[in-house]
Amino acid sequence: MIDPAGDDRNEPPPSIDVTKPSVARVYDMLLGGKDNYESDRVIYRQIMEVAPDLPVWARENRRWLQRAVSWLTREHRISQFLDLGAGLPTAQNTHQIAQGINPVTKVVYVDNDPSVIAHGRALLLDNEYTDFAAADFTRPHQVLSDEAVVVGLDADRPFGLIEALVLHHVPDLDHAREIQAAYLDKLPSGSFVAISHACNPRDGSETARVAEAFEQRLAPSFPDLRFRTPEEILSLFGDLKVLSPGLVRLSDWNPYGEVDLEAPDIDDASNFLYCAVARKP
Numbered sequence: 001m002i003d004p005a006g007d008d009r010n011e012p013p014p015s016i017d018v019t020k021p022s023v024a025r026v027y028d029m030l031l032g033g034k035d036n037y038e039s040d041r042v043i044y045r046q047i048m049e050v051a052p053d054l055p056v057w058a059r060e061n062r063r064w065l066q067r068a069v070s071w072l073t074r075e076h077r078i079s080q081f082l083d084l085g086a087g088l089p090t091a092q093n094t095h096q097i098a099q100g101i102n103p104v105t106k107v108v109y110v111d112n113d114p115s116v117i118a119h120g121r122a123l124l125l126d127n128e129y130t131d132f133a134a135a136d137f138t139r140p141h142q143v144l145s146d147e148a149v150v151v152g153l154d155a156d157r158p159f160g161l162i163e164a165l166v167l168h169h170v171p172d173l174d175h176a177r178e179i180q181a182a183y184l185d186k187l188p189s190g191s192f193v194a195i196s197h198a199c200n201p202r203d204g205s206e207t208a209r210v211a212e213a214f215e216q217r218l219a220p221s222f223p224d225l226r227f228r229t230p231e232e233i234l235s236l237f238g239d240l241k242v243l244s245p246g247l248v249r250l251s252d253w254n255p256y257g258e259v260d261l262e263a264p265d266i267d268d269a270s271n272f273l274y275c276a277v278a279r280k281p
Contacts, residue, residue, distance in 0.1 A: 016114045021221050023169065024113045028088040030058035035088055035115065043221050050217045051210060057273050060250040061196055062092055064275050065164050068194045069097040071255050072160045072277075073105060078192060080106040080159040082149065084137040085166030087111065089119050094162055095130045104129055108152045110143050112136045137163075138170060140182035158190035158280075165273070168198045171224045173232055184238045187280045195236060196250065196275040200227035211272045233274060240278035247276040 018037040025033075025040045026047070032055075036044075047054055072078040079102055083094045086109035095107035109120055110133045120132035133148040143149060153159055161183060170176040184193070200211035211227045218225055234247055245253060250273050 016118070022113055022115050023222060024087045024111070024116045027058060027165070028090060030055045031062065031090050033088060033090055035119070043218070046217050047214070050214050053271075054214075057250065057271060061165055061273060061275075062090070064196060064250045064253055065094065065162070065194075066092050066097050067254065068275075068277055069094055069160065069162070070101060072192055072194075073098045073101045075255075076158075076192065078158060078160045079104065080153050080157065081108070081162055082143075082153060082159055083107060083109045083162040083164075084143070085111055085163070085169070086116065086120070087113075088116055089122075095127065099127075099129065106152055106154075107131075108133055108148050110135050110137050110146075110149075137166060138175075138179055140179060140186070144183075144186055155186075156188060158188050158192070161187060161191065161193045163193070163195045165196050165198070167195060167236055168226050168228065169222075169224050171226050173226075173228065173235075176236060177238075180236050181238060184240065184280065189280060191280045192277055193237060193240060193280070194275070194277045195233070196273060197233045197236070198225075198227045199230060199233060199272050199274040202229055207272055214272075227272065230274065234276070237276070237278045240280055242276050242278045247274055249273065250275050253277075 019039055021039045021043045025036045026043050029036050029040060029044045069081065081094050081098060086094070094109070095105070098105040098107060106129050108131045111117065111120060112135060117132070117134045124130070124132060131148040131152040133143060133146040135143045135146050137143060167176050170179060187193070198211070200215070201208050215225060215227055230247055234242065244255065245257070249271050253275050
């Protein structure tokens, strides 16, 4: 393995094709991680040419995740979470956030990226309330029937469904809605759905221009990536009621109505990541 500085590391597991970039590893780079290869660094450099502020917003996505999980755990007594497309373990993962409030909170991570699977398995070694399902989140039946999910989560009690920056990797909107409908149908009453998603308002604004440039630059390596309009993102919640403050930019999401004094002071045009949380009656 090679870190961004070019130092040799351990050889990757045979199941990992280091010649192809990984969404999980590139995202990990944006967060400052070192589990990456040259194929990932090529994409990373391309990203930085188009949207140099993106590492800031990747970190903002983690801060939003921390606020959302903390709020659900503390205020709504949610004690189990299903985190889809979880990515590589980094600081302030869902289980660390929730279990910091309630130590017996159960968390099941789901991902099918070989790099993520290799790291995710390590979570089983020292945390009896955390499990990992090597499954494709776009196949809800596969996920929901996985032993880690069946054993790890109580299907009769509410849980939090976390979908942080994953649904924009489903290119067809109707397919994304079908995937969501399958999950929403199985959610117990009182459960919550938290989504963050890349947004292109397609309104001729500077944000739309930056989003379009970003999509085009990444298309050869990540052809499934889709930015969606606010209306399209909201449709992924189905008939669920989206809670206050609604669908907003990451730094604007605060259920207590407080101003985020730690929000980064950068050009809003590059702030194309939106989020919302909804509840199932």
